Amino acid sequence: MRVGAETETGMSRLSLSDTDKQARDWFHETCTGLGCKVNTDAMGNQFAIRPGLSNDRPPTYAGSHLDTQPTGGRYDGILGVTAAVEMLKVLNDNWVETNYPVGVVNWTNEEGARFPMSMVSSGVWAGSIPLEKAHELRSVIPANDPATMKTELQRIGYLGEVPCSWEATPMAAHFELHIEQGPILEAEDRRVGVVQGVQSYKWFTLTVKGRDSHTGATSFQHRADALLTASKMILASHKIAAKHSALASTGILGLRPGSTNTVPGFVQFSLDIRAPQDETVNAVEAECREAFSSLAAGENVLSINDGCAPSSRTCSVEWRTDFTSPATHFHDNCIACVQAAGSDLCSGSSSSQVQGKDIGAWGKLMTSGAGHDSVYANKRCPTSMIFVPCRDGVSHNPTEYSNPEACADGANVLLGAVVRYDKM
Amino acid sequence: MRVGAETETGMSRLSLSDTDKQARDWFHETCTGLGCKVNTDAMGNQFAIRPGLSNDRPPTYAGSHLDTQPTGGRYDGILGVTAAVEMLKVLNDNWVETNYPVGVVNWTNEEGARFPMSMVSSGVWAGSIPLEKAHELRSVIPANDPATMKTELQRIGYLGEVPCSWEATPMAAHFELHIEQGPILEAEDRRVGVVQGVQSYKWFTLTVKGRDSHTGATSFQHRADALLTASKMILASHKIAAKHSALASTGILGLRPGSTNTVPGFVQFSLDIRAPQDETVNAVEAECREAFSSLAAGENVLSINDGCAPSSRTCSVEWRTDFTSPATHFHDNCIACVQAAGSDLCSGSSSSQVQGKDIGAWGKLMTSGAGHDSVYANKRCPTSMIFVPCRDGVSHNPTEYSNPEACADGANVLLGAVVRYDKM
Ligand SMILES: NC(=O)NCCC(=O)O
């Protein structure tokens, strides 16, 4: 079954779109068919619960998300949910009775592509993001779409009645299988990544204002060119991040008025800063703030203005912070479950329970470069993740690919980790 | 009467829009009411003709354009047409009979803002641009609008039956009043600019292709970041132009996929290069071609890459030439008519017929930074232009402003130049 428009080999299924509704319907029907009760909360998060021998404790969850980037792949998020559904089938087929209930979760708008906060619905569940703020988030794709998360949840019939909170939907633990989205496992020829945490990141929207003017009749000296200034800022953010071994990226840029012969007086762009440590992200942000102010004022920074024409006019720059996700360290017990399950599958022994840099050639202890719902899950229950390699380390791209063996490895480790945690 | 959406104090009347149709209807009715025959050609150019004592020679024309930038001003083009219509009224009110006919022209899509070739319809008239090419031009505003010039001309009822050519609609001469769109007249406190020519310019569309990838999971080393690369190119074009005392500007930039956490793999932007001499424009273009190729390949150019992280992946860059307007030198007879009319109005004597740098404190001999339909008119008939000062030199901006005295000066000189030419 394919739900979502095909883009080359990839997938385009923005959160709360019509095709996302179809994917949700599939999730609901499939999990119900597998004997689960499926609840939907006020953010549209879907929770399928398979009862255990004893049901006086919360379920151990596996899951991820079914939304994609505008032109994304077929694995990011999707693998984690489908492998978790597969886990339910394997448990059923083998008449396995777990000690406590087991759950599968599909989180809403993990990507942050359509509604510009990533992992926003696990964030509300964790109590880290206010429900109202999330409900009022506006779509950025397509541009000028007036839809909010709440109006879209209503429209597709997924504004659930269960409150969105860890208290209303408690979890004993949360395990998430995901493609690595980076090149390390493939390069080092490892089958499984045992994920110990997630790097820190912040998202900003920058607004640069100058003055619309004629490209032919306005000398450089009389310009306040918002796009030239924004170009310098994008370059500066890259240089500053490189200096700190951090990342800075701009994925969205819009301008006005948008005419070949008008120097743009208005530019808005996104800035995504990441690094393993919160302090590094904060340092890059602080340096960017200083550099952007200087560039807007026409001052030379990082030699960027060498050879530029001087101007008697300046631009203004404004920062808006859209999203902050501090560095995350997953729970030792969950990391241990993943490591044991990986070792069992790949090396035939689960003896290497000791955590350490060298966990055997099959796997690698690692930190995630991307954010995941496990970041917020981890705030309210023990959590860890499982990575599998993806071709060329590429993600957020229609050519994203993980081979069937890698997907099977991941699904096996996910099952093993959940069953182990249930036994703990 | 106001025709076109109000933007602050300015005007938004894109070529061949519904409001442009209203402005054309006004032009047709007004000129017909003033006793003119009004013809429309296959590009929608409107020609109003007031008969002379003898009608065996072509009319001497005054005119400009009624379309505006997406968020433009109320003077650019509009002043030239309304002053020409005013000229008809003055001639009528004073029972002036000219030796030969006098005409007023409204050229279509001068701005090149909606259909991305400026002065395209005077270009077709002059035989410089093929009719089919102009008819097939696609709208760039709004993005993804499938309209072409031809479908829009048909839709608003202005696809005229007269062939668009200087043979079908001959002109004895062409005079155009325009706001300066630059700061010189205001700064030097001169009332009138006697325009001797127009600088050279070229328009290009650049396409940069890299690879969509995850902003958090993709190290700088593994990126082919089309936006970072485009930002460097925009900066490089500025530095190269500055070195040559030329201009380079980017007014349009679009990217895909457009998500905060995806490094864009596709960017397209406009490049507008201008200089007084064709050779300078060509030199800037050649240096930009070399610099852009180097930047796409990850090489350091103009120190722009100093402090950037190296990458093992490269981008590609493609150039498309959209429009070329070589440097233009107007006709001595027309320049002399403008100078004499200006001198008459401002200094009370038309004796200073000698052309030279110093034409009296009232005026200035100058070259236009912006392109005008007079560029193409000049290819088929003697032509010159009249500039009047505008506040802060600002144009292509809703705040564009020329005070009533300046507008009256311009209208007077326009009338004086046309009458003088008719007598020659
Ligand atoms: N895994 C993933 O692509 N998450 C989206 C949030 C982020 O940008 O890291």
Ligand SMILES: NC(=O)NCCC(=O)O
């Ligand atoms: N006058 C004017 O704005 N013309 C548009 C063509 C150009 O870009 O110079």
